[in-house]
Amino acid sequence: MSRSARPGTRREILEAAAGLFAAGGFRGTSLQDIATAVGCSKAALLYHFDGKDTILSELLAPAVAAFRELDARLAVLDDRAVRLAAVEGFVDLVLRFRREVVILYHDIQDLLRSMAFAGVQEMTDRLLDALAGRSPEPEARTAALLVLGGVPAACAASGGLEGSGIRGDLVRSAARALGLPAD
Amino acid sequence: MSRSARPGTRREILEAAAGLFAAGGFRGTSLQDIATAVGCSKAALLYHFDGKDTILSELLAPAVAAFRELDARLAVLDDRAVRLAAVEGFVDLVLRFRREVVILYHDIQDLLRSMAFAGVQEMTDRLLDALAGRSPEPEARTAALLVLGGVPAACAASGGLEGSGIRGDLVRSAARALGLPAD
DNA sequence: TCAGGTTCTGACCGATCGGACAGTTTCCGG
DNA sequence: CCGGAAACTGTCCGATCGGTCAGAACCTGA
Structure with a gap:
């Protein structure tokens, strides 16, 4: 049976x-x-993938899986631990999947929708509460929204993303300086 | 000569x-x-405006003018004062023109391009340096990029923007907590 | 009432989009 | 060398985009 589907092409397209x-x-x-x-025809893309949407979703699959995994871990923690772990885990995932987040960040609606897993949803809700001024602890609120907004923006602004010099400990130290323990 | 051009319609369209x-x-x-x-026809829009681009640029005109004014003020200051004033002034302008920044933020390239006035350009350059890890003072760098990225994201995530509860002093206190004096 | 400018509409245009499809080339086991 | 699957191309399609245009509707001052 032939050698069936050269895997390099699909990888090349996704990249x-x-x-x-x-x-x-x-x-x-x-x-x-x-x-x-x-370096191929448009039809060749549609031979390897069902459509443009499929290319995107396949591209985001590892990131989505990682966020789902985070969600599963957070589900077994109590409320306070959930909040702290959500900040830490969210920042880590954003940093690990910089490019995917940048793609989603081009449409903030899609980003928030992709974060709509139970545990991360709580994190998002707290952010929205903070943004609407319905939450106490102003520094913590500010830190949370800055972490949410700043990291994707940083990834986007740095252009190529690789070698951007953004490290998780920088973001964590920022959150810590704002009164939100992150470790 | 007639009553010439009901101004309400243009305002309504822009809004x-x-x-x-x-x-x-x-x-x-x-x-x-x-x-x-x-509540009108598509052709009616093109009667009042030359095109879709014109609607956008007319919409952004006040914000662009404000950034140009900031640029003019910063041009007469020395280097250190420029940097501090740029942070303060940038945050103020972003907060004052939340919606306009959100619109530009949908395409980060356009946002950075709109900031390409001499004084604000220096601010942008420092941010990019920070993102590439070419600048000292990690906390200050992190604060700068978080302020740049977080405020637009906050505006976007808050939806209607009006009554979002985001206040300049919150952002300033965050910058201060990160070791970057903002007043 | 009527002439004339303002305002607006419905229909249409070319360009571009994602996608479909038939046919062609490439490659490899037998 | 050959048959067939895999890989790919050129071409066409319907939908939607921003934008154009002739003419109808509307309002107003004379």
């Missing part, structure tokens, strides 16, 4: 699409853009 | 467009979307 999506957004990148970057 | 652009981005909002929100 090119990831870069283009991160730079120009999902809507701002056409299939022809990806095809040109890869 | 509707601002809300839709902030919620769904410039690319994600069609002329038909705006027309539906206003």
Whole structure:
């Protein structure tokens, strides 16, 4: 039975699409853009993938899985521990999946929707409460929203993302300086 | 000579467009979307404005003017004062023009380009240096990038923006807690 | 009442999008 | 060398985009 599906091509397409999506957004990148970057025809992309949406979702799959895993871990913790672990774990995941977050960040609605797992949802709710001024501890609120907003922005602004110099301990020290223990 | 141009209509269009652009981005909002929100035909929009781009630029004009004014003020200050004033002034302007920043924030490239005035450019350069790890004072760097990224994200996440509860003194206290004097 | 400008509409246009499809090339086991 | 699956291309399609245009509706001052 033949050698069935050269895996390199799919990887190549996903890699090119990831870069283009991160730079120009999902809507701002056409299939022809990806095809040109890869060096094949637009139809070839649709041979390997069911559609543009499939390319995106396959691209984000590892990140989504990681956030689901975080969600599962947080589900077994009590309320206070959940909140603290959510900050720590969220920052870690954002840093680990910088490019994916940047892609989602081009449409904040999609980002928040992708975070709509139970545990991370609580984190998001607390952020929204803070933004609406319905939560105490102003420094903690500010720290949370800055961490949420700043890391994706940092990834986006740094361009290539690789070698951006952003490290988790920097963000953690910032959260700590704002009165929110992160370890 | 007639009563010439009812000003309310243009205002109404700009207001509707601002809300839709902030919620769904410039690319994600069609002329038909705006027309539906206003309650008129798509062609009516193009009677009042030269095109979709014109609606956006007219919408952003006050914000752009304010950033230019900040730029002019910063131009006459020495280096250290420039940097401190840039942080303070930038945060103030971002807070004052929340919705406009959110619109620009849907495409970070456009945002950075809109900040490309001499004084604000220095601020941006320092941020980019910080992101690339080419600058000392890690806490100050982190604070700067969090302020840059967090405030627009906060505005976007809060939805309607009005009554979001985000106040300049909160952001300033965060910057201060991070070791970056802001007053 | 009527002439004329303002305001607005419905229909249409070219461009571009994601996607479908038939046919062609490439490659490899037998 | 050959047959067939895999990989790929060129071409076409419907939908939607921003934008144009001729004409209808509306209002106002004479």
